[in-house]
Amino acid sequence: MGTMNKDVWIFIEQRNGKPADVSFELLSKGRKLAENLRGELKAVVIGSNVKSLAEETFKFGASEALVIDHPALEHFRTIPYSRVLTELVELHKPRIVLFGATVIGRDLAPRVASHTKSGLTADCTDLQISTVKYLKKDYEDLLLQIRPAFGGNIIATIITPEVEVQMATVREGVMRLEPLPAPVKGKITSIPYVQNEFDEVIKIIEQHRQDNKVNLKGASIIVSGGYGMGSKSNFKMIHDLAALIGGEVAGSRAAVDAGFITSDRQVGQTGVTVRPKLYIACGISGAIQHRAGMSESNKIIAINTDPDAPIFGIAHYGIVGDAAQIIPMFINVFKQKLR
């Protein structure tokens, strides 16, 4: 398989012409994967009037942008997008194709993988290149697709040794965004869009999208509450503390499920991944899904009644106690110091 293509492709997701953050995060990661493979990093940009978006990918190291630009492709629709991407993958057989694990990426990637009979792993939290021995055979430079599995109780490394194209989706915020000091001199390759009758099988009647007002990813301090807060009224303390110290409010999945907080503020594998300077986890036990979304915070304070709670395993400061009593105390002490 010496002549195999070694390129890494990133599907650049855009909504109303605006790129999704995860696409640039994937370019940043893809650049390293491509270096390991001694291949090229390429961006696939599908949309309408997306030339400047294509040029932006050069800031993250893409050496070529494959651009399919047509008014019919302005908004994501499963059938035309998957068809044009499938055709490109079949023609060039890139070694790796990465998508954001967004609603769009999780709709598009399986369809392309199904048609091209590629391997696909969902919601990866890490990607590596490594030579692997599998069933007594050596496979050079495989993509290790690492993800929590089985409700987060195990971490699985998935490989697709026998296929040419390895595909994966990755959650937003998991890979670091790393723009280059100066953009590379990339090449834009325009690919004509040839309309197909089946492309119009689904029409968009209406679309409503609000820019996310909550910016957890950019927050330098996050105060986060879990099921251990006990009630929605207790959860108000989280808001009070956050307001006092200039932080954003977040919660665990259990807190969202209990109705303490809205899902757009959920931190964790199925929520947002954050890396603040300070993360205060209040009444959060620290299931792997939650830790996956915050373990890289610079400083972590954990407050929990259970001294064996897993959250203490990644905390820098641990307070064993009821968060509903500790937080008011914290607020008082802090206010005194500000005087």
Added chain:
Amino acid sequence: MGPHSIVLVKQVPDTANISGQVMKEDGTVNRAKLPAIFNHEDRVALELALQIKDKLGGKVTAITMGPPRASDVLRECLFMGADDAVLISDRKFAGADTLATSYVLSEAIKKLGKYDFVFAGRQAIDGDTAQVGPQTSEKLGIPQITYSEEILDIKERSARIRRKIDGGYEILESNLPVLITVIKDAAFPRPYKAKRIMAYKNAKTLIELEKLTEGNSLLYIDQLKEEYRSKKLYIQTLTMDDLKLDEARCGVHGSPTKVHKIESVVLADGNHELIAPDKSGLSILIDKLMEDHILG
């Protein structure tokens, strides 16, 4: 004649309630010890199909691919209101990833005759991949609408559906047939009717009927099958050969993804500094954070 909806359902291990007893010594999960449950989003998918039937008539068929004991979820589908249930089961399906699973499901659907909707949950809790729906749709050559929240309108040849997207929602109109995956908020699954439980608790798959005939020379499987069929208690059971499938595309052989390594989630040894849960403890902590310019 109203629309025919096919609902893809899955029996899953209850991964949300894993206790220490089901963890093996090496830290992996002992699947056999986990209770098997009806994947919730699939139940929501069935509810949507039943709502269509309530309104427009037609028929609802539930199908699952799984081991023989997956017949439990099919009986639950019958309790809820499904007209027919189909078990697709074969040792050769073992180890299937989403690609191999969608191949088997799509071939089974093709054999079920004309259909207007294929419903499925967005994802199953044991893998959380959300891939089987779209991949089945691709193999059927029909459109898909994932993350669906509401069916707004159904016409003779089309349907309007509201789906969740990142940061909002959109309303799509699709030609039929279409495959629809649903999120948990789309509907609240109806409870089982006592009358239907009484009627269908004895519904059996071919595998279960064969068990009955074992050691009983008076029972003949073909006769038994006919008897159950006439009482509408036969759960259609299909194997790889029944579906004339390509073995190379089934089970572990047809699955490009392989598990290279599994690690139990090991916690860091917890080198955290313990802060006393009182005013003096918090004072020390806040001083440290202010010194580091994190607070203040």
